[in-house]
Amino acid sequence: MIVRKRYIGESKIRPAVLCGAVLSAVLILIGIWSISASFGRAAVIPEAKAEENRDFDRWSDEHYGQDFPVTREGVPAAQQENTETGYQVFLFDDADLLKPEEETRLLAEMYKITAYGGAAFVSVSMEGHHAGTSTKEYAQKQYLQCFGNNSGILFMIDMSTRQLWISANGEVYRTVTDAYCNTIADNVYTYATKGAYYECAKRVFEQANALLEGRKISQPMKHISNLLLAMALAVVGVFGYILFISNKSRPSTSAVLGGTKQRHHFDNLKVVYLRTDSEYSPVSKSSGGGSGSSGGGGGFSGGGGGHSF
Numbered sequence: 334m335i336v337r338k339r340y341i342g343e344s345k346i347r348p349a350v351l352c353g354a355v356l357s358a359v360l361i362l363i364g365i366w367s368i369s370a371s372f373g374r375a376a377v378i379p380e381a382k383a384e385e386n387r388d389f390d391r392w393s394d395e396h397y398g399q400d401f402p403v404t405r406e407g408v409p410a411a412q413q414e415n416t417e418t419g420y421q422v423f424l425f426d427d428a429d430l431l432k433p434e435e436e437t438r439l440l441a442e443m444y445k446i447t448a449y450g451g452a453a454f455v456s457v458s459m460e461g462h463h464a465g466t467s468t469k470e471y472a473q474k475q476y477l478q479c480f481g482n483n484s485g486i487l488f489m490i491d492m493s494t495r496q497l498w499i500s501a502n503g504e505v506y507r508t509v510t511d512a513y514c515n516t517i518a519d520n521v522y523t524y525a526t527k528g529a530y531y532e533c534a535k536r537v538f539e540q541a542n543a544l545l546e547g548r549k550i551s552q553p554m555k556h557i558s559n560l561l562l563a564m565a566l567a568v569v570g571v572f573g574y575i576l577f578i579s580n581k582s583r584p585s586t587s588a589v590l591g592g593t594k595q596r597h598h599f600d601n602l603k604v605v606y607l608r609t610d611s612e613y614s615p616v617s618k619s620s621g622g623g624s625g626s627s628g629g630g631g632g633f634s635g636g637g638g639g640h641s642f
Contacts, residue, residue, distance in 0.1 A: 413440065415447035422447060423479050428456035428492045430530040442535050445542045450484030450505040454534050457491040468496040473633035476500045482634050488537045490530060495642055497522055499537060502635030509541050514638030516552050517541065525642035 414421045422443045424436055431439065439454060446452035455475050457463070463471035472489040479487065484503025491498065499514040509517075517540045524533035540550045 413444060415444070418447055420447040420449075420451045420483075420485065421479070422451070423453040423455075425453070425455045425475075428458040428490065430456045430490060430492075431534075432531075435531040439531060439534055439538070442538045442542075446486060446505070446538060446545070449508075449545045450486060450503055451480040452485060452538060453479045453487040454538075455487060455489045456530070457489065457493055459492050463493075468494050468498045469500075469637065469639065472498040472500045472637065473635075476502065476635070477633055486538075486541055488534055490525060490534070496639055497525055497533070497642055498637060498639035499541075500633070500635060500637040501541075502633070505541070505545065506635045508544050511636040511638050513541075513544060513550075514636065515640070516550065516638075518638050518640035520551055522640040522642045 412421060412423055422440055424440055424443070426436065443452035443454065453476070455472070457468075457471070463474075466474075468489065468491040471491070472487060475489065476485070476487045479485070480502070482502055484505050486499065486501045486505045486509060489496075489498045489500075497518050499509075499518060501509045501514060517537055520540065521533045521536045524530070524536065543550055
């Protein structure tokens, strides 16, 4: 019997490639639209510049009419409480990254967060104060000292490790999740790299407040990842479709064997009894036991994200 194998011919490749190309184009266009939409939304925050200046002037007149002493003994350089919500604002600039007027403006931006929780800015000097602990752990420790486990957000610039870290908890954390903390850090780390620390800190609290108010922020890294994923899926889709078409045109193993003539011939067939084996399989007893989990209190219960600079 002659078995004829049928390989992928032009009549099969062309529709497969065409379908794959259409699928690839659709997925890539979705990714490009996602990125363009992301950058389009990035303009939501800068458009509020004039309003920000008015808010700063009003807030400054209401709350501060003096310069704030910069201390290095763990005492806040500035502190303010929202009397309506009870949430507080803290600013610890141990690394002396901000000018006095920048501190005042940053406090005004941070004060907007107090409608939802506390807000704190902490900078760590080159010498650092957290030997043996990471920036994340130190930020969480500082958060607990400021707010306990109450709602709030803390932004840390650690000059000793060149790390940015955002810690959030409570109501704020339900909106500004780990993913958003990482996104915000991705959006602002270039300012820290350039030494624009005030702009970096301002944009952190600006974007956090935008999320808390229900607005959108730029997420370019997320949408770039979506584009790459779309392209990968397109390649896999094209390959899978071509493979499906090629396999569909080939005869199966059973079809090939079914079309062949089989003949068996045995000479001097003998059957010899050797032995009988027995095997004992006892029923195993199952022992059940539960491992309880114990949780400790007093630790940081929120989350966060960061970026090096």
